[in-house]
Amino acid sequence: MQYFESDYLEGAHPLILQRLLETNMEKAPGYGLDKYSQSAREKIRKACNCPQAEIHFMVGGTQTNATVIDSLLSSYEGVLAADSGHINVHEAGAIEAGGHKVLALPHTYGKISAEAVETYINTFNCDANNEHMVKPGLVYVSHPTEYGTLYTKTELKRLSAVCKRHGMPLFLDGARLGYGLMAEDTDVTLEVIADNCEVFYIGGTKVGALFGEAVVITRPNLIPHFFTIIKQHGALLAKGRLLGIQFDTLFTDDLYKQISKHAIDMAKKLKEGFMEKGYRLYFESPTNQQFVVLENKEMERLAKNVSFGFWENLDSNHTVVRFATSWATQERDIEKLLACL
Template sequence: MYSFKNDYSEGTNPRILNALIESNLEQVDGYGEDHYTLEAAELLKQKIKLSNIDIHFLSGGTQTNLITISAFLRPHEAAIAANTGHIFTHETGSIEATGHKVISVEVNDGKLSPDHIKSALGMHTDEHMVKPKLVYISNPTEVGSIYSKTELEQLSSFCKKNNLILFMDGARLGSALCSKENDLQLSDIAKLTDAFYIGGTKNGALFGEALVICKDSLKEDFRFHMKQKGALLAKGRVLGIQFLELFKDELYFDLAKHANKMADLLRKNIESMGYKFLTYSPSNQIFPIFPNKIIEKLQEKYSFLVWSKIDEDSSSVRLVTSWATKEDAVKAFLKDLKNLTC
């Protein structure tokens, strides 16, 4: 059975595995103070084209969201997220467990706009309610849409005017940046958000995310928060080595481009067969709508998520491609789908 269920089914890119093996017996300092991790942080600063940013390496997306948001907010403050946002739907109430409410906003395409945030602010007016303070967005979103530079500029401007923290979840940021429709660069994101992270887990790393804190007032004591919540790894080198390998050349972007290419192949051919999609997605997640009978047949050979019920006879599914998705597997899926369609 071949999996289109997620983009972390495979282990890691061979180059990263080799880098870990080659450095395996070298003795280095712990807790991210080894030379690999320090070099990786400096390299990312060069790629982002800013030196006055703090970079921290954490093991996974949920951990990064949890620690970042809980560190940035005071006890009475809350985060605003789309109703599809990962912190609202798929993190087991981790943010709420730290005492911070997640205010959800209904959206159509996974993206928040200033109007969405304005409506949330209008509903929380005094000290009898939590105070909205942080705006959480994902790029790509949970339904595969991406933010344009104009959209992010509008969000950034609105947040600054209303003294809100803008935080971008970048678990699949590589896919967004390498989308044919993207007009954002890492340097733009660093200038327009207060913090964001570069996802490695879903883009070829064994595990790991690189958190970038851009706003000075949010930087203080962040390693204390990491340590208190179990995120300051003794063997921090494992994270540093991976990001050093991903960014010393174009590997990070090459892996994301491959994932997007495989998604494009699926999207174009599924569309040519006459199928519709739940949402427009130019990233490595696509959401076609199939008859339930065809879904059941496909599931005999392929693993993927049934995303939502459309009606009694059809559902949307989520197909995710990765840095390691085989083109032959994509073509086999499309051939099987075509045969079932006919």
């Protein structure tokens, strides 16, 4: 069986486990006050060229989204997001459980545009009844998106501009950020993100860590008492060192980039393999998630030897399925997959 259904099938990059092992019996204060967390923060600040950034570590994506969004919104505000956004579809209502509406915008392969945001806000502002409506208070984007697509630097800048014009923070969900940063032809770097987003996070769970997301607040004091907010959301890890050590390792010697690049290479090989054999891609994805159109019979046959993600029915005979590579995918995994076609 070949496994391509997600990018969190394995444990962690071996270097991370090694460092957990080396430091295991050291005594360290809890809750992120340890020296490893401090070191990781310093390295991330440098990587983002954002010396003033506040950095907090959390365990998982839904937790991070719910905690950050709740902390950035007033009670009467909602969050603008793509209709297809993770927070709108696959977080079991965690945002609403925190009291906030997700204001869904139409998307193009997972992306929303500055124009759509601007139009939403202008329409809201012109509505004579807007005091009876949820005020848009934040824009959420994911990069890569749930479709594996990427914003360009220009697109991010324009989103940031519309947000600034309307006094709203821009929050970027980077659960798969490494795979975005190392895509070919992207001009979006960590520095570009830090320049344009008030808050974003660097995903570890899907990019080489056992677990963990590094939240970067690029404007100091944007979120007062964030530590307590994290605690209230049940998102404060007692042994914060575990997060510190992992991110410290990922941000040493460019490990985060290097393993992300590997996943991109594997995705390229996979994509090319499919195309050579005459398969059709649903659309062009530059990152570690590839979406392929399969005839339903072919899909059923393939499912016996390969695991992949169901994406959507294309028509009565075809289905779109997702193959995900990761830091841990090996070249021979791809070869075995292609051999099954």
